[in-house]
Amino acid sequence: MGGSPYTDFARPPLDVRALRRALLVPDGLWTRLDVHRETASTNTDVAAAARAGVPEGLVVVAERQTAGRGRLDRRWASPARAGITASVLLRPDPVPPSRYGWLPLLGGLALVESVRRITELDAALKWPNDLLVGDRKCGGILAEAVPGENAVVLGIGLNVTLRADELPYPEVTSLALAGARYADRDPLLRALLRSLAAWYLRWREAGGDPAGSGVRSAYLDECATLGTDVRVSLPDGTTLAGRATTVDSDGRLVVTPATGEDRAVAAGDVRHVRR
Ligand code: BTN
16 A cells, blocks of 8 residues: 555554553663654664664664665665664673673573564464464664774564565565464563563673573574574585584574584584574
């Protein structure tokens, strides 16, 4: 339908005032919620805010992104109001930066929990943080450190009401196409930000310890990659094949090849071959 947010009844705009009322609470993590009708990338907006000294807790949501970015230099594209595209500003002081690798996994954990709760879909995670329904991707997280700022931007993309002819790749899906009982963006965004705040505060309180905070064991429970035969395309262009056995204390995926020693992978594109 046309450009007005009020003409597509299947895709109403977010209720900004209600979201602010629900999320900007005293002593809560979230301090400011901006909703843009259109922006290039909410991750870029939040990184700029971090450089300008904005405190932790900023949330920027876009009804449409014109240059959305995904992991591994991919694009993230979605029609206006058909999904959730949001980024948050975290300043995890005093957690040591060596533990920041858990932030994207913690974001994935919040994403899968909230989607399951609101939609009643059988959702799971593919390492590190792709949201899967069945074997199709429905959402993901892009975590970016802001150099010199001790800040991390967590960007979340979730396909909510995309139709089949709107999917950017055939391997992906949306909550609506996957048969979600409820696919309203307002409760989804509320649940997502509440779950993210709860896990983040627990993790930060525990000094970023993935075991002490319970983040690692909760993540392991949600990660469909574990116990699966995988092929991992690594950043150096090589491929690693084997059984994914666990996620280590640094958040790396441990792969046991048919021959040779276990390898711990910090970044890569995982394909599930067989469970
Ligand atoms: C992935 O590749 O799986 C991660 C996708 C992350 C997309 C989100 S949408 C909101 C935020 N802004 C961006 O430009 N990217 C992230």
